Amino acid sequence: MKHKAALAVGLLAALALALPLVVSSRFVLDVAIRVLLFAFIGVAWNLMGGYAKQLSLGHAAYFGLGAYTSTILLIRYDVSPWIGILAGGVVAALASLPIGALCFRLRGPYFAISTIATAQVLMLLFLKFRDFAWGAEGTTLPNFGNAPLMMQFDGKAAYYYLALVLLALGLAITGWIERSRIGYYLVAVGEDEDAAEAVGVNALRIKRLIYMISAFLTALAGTFYVQYIYFIDPNTAFSFNVSVEAALVSIVGGIGTLWGPVIGTVLLEATSALLQSRLGGSQGGVQLTVYSLILIAVILWRPTGLVGVLQEAYARLTRAPARVRERRR
Numbered sequence: 001m002k003h004k005a006a007l008a009v010g011l012l013a014a015l016a017l018a019l020p021l022v023v024s025s026r027f028v029l030d031v032a033i034r035v036l037l038f039a040f041i042g043v044a045w046n047l048m049g050g051y052a053k054q055l056s057l058g059h060a061a062y063f064g065l066g067a068y069t070s071t072i073l074l075i076r077y078d079v080s081p082w083i084g085i086l087a088g089g090v091v092a093a094l095a096s097l098p099i100g101a102l103c104f105r106l107r108g109p110y111f112a113i114s115t116i117a118t119a120q121v122l123m124l125l126f127l128k129f130r131d132f133a134w135g136a137e138g139t140t141l142p143n144f145g146n147a148p149l150m151m152q153f154d155g156k157a158a159y160y161y162l163a164l165v166l167l168a169l170g171l172a173i174t175g176w177i178e179r180s181r182i183g184y185y186l187v188a189v190g191e192d193e194d195a196a197e198a199v200g201v202n203a204l205r206i207k208r209l210i211y212m213i214s215a216f217l218t219a220l221a222g223t224f225y226v227q228y229i230y231f232i233d234p235n236t237a238f239s240f241n242v243s244v245e246a247a248l249v250s251i252v253g254g255i256g257t258l259w260g261p262v263i264g265t266v267l268l269e270a271t272s273a274l275l276q277s278r279l280g281g282s283q284g285g286v287q288l289t290v291y292s293l294i295l296i297a298v299i300l301w302r303p304t305g306l307v308g309v310l311q312e313a314y315a316r317l318t319r320a321p322a323r324v325r326e327r328r329r
Helices: 002-022 026-051 060-077 081-103 109-128 156-179 181-191 193-198 203-229 240-253 260-301 306-328
Strands: none
Touching: 002 026, 002 156, 026 156, 026 181, 026 203, 026 240, 026 260, 060 081, 060 109, 060 203, 060 240, 081 109, 081 203, 109 240, 156 181, 156 203, 181 193, 181 203, 193 203, 240 260, 240 306, 260 306
């Protein structure tokens, strides 16, 4: 079983690495980059919202902090985004401590509402910081041309591979946590926090640690995004859509699973790209309608997400040869 899983992962990795070599369409590569980016954000969110079952709808706060930290360092102090991306991650991780200290006092929908509020408060603050953070107008990033040391490239293939590395990093960290003692504690907290504390698990400490890791990874995505689009403003950096998309791809794919956010992102982003190419600028309302129908269908039909469907299909396929051999005997 493990050998088959490793073979499947290796095949997917080979296909992902080969994609820019066989596809020349800028549109297809742009869609692939968005898929990898939001899959990475979903993986980061899934640590908190999936394994710990803490429904955070404010991860845009850390996305924006990462984006603004690297941009300010680049424009104000000529610091390379390769350094800025790590600085943004550290800033977001540190910011998660006081935010978590306040939000973790609440549970359920109250926790979700409090996380939304933190992201909105940060957006309003950066709207007011006109002299330092360019206010509502935002700013464009300096174009250095093909400058790999400044995280700027001529073609989309380099951005694709960078997004692929980020996703691989997120999956590796999640996989390590999933198999570690921290992962078992995290799942216990998600299932029943009071029961976990009763048997000696420090639930608050576990949630703070995972929240820091989740915030750090989300901030890396923020830096990558502004480097990719060459523009930043508070409405983009702290967009509520980022938080919703991160939760949505995880729920559709399967929360609390390693590959759930990736599978959910492939479905939703591919659907979004298809609608955009067919309907153009008029697809906003249609896209939301399709997203809603997919979410409703998954919740009603397969609450475990698409991962559960794939696991059932795989189990049936593996049982079929065994049944044939038994009949022959």
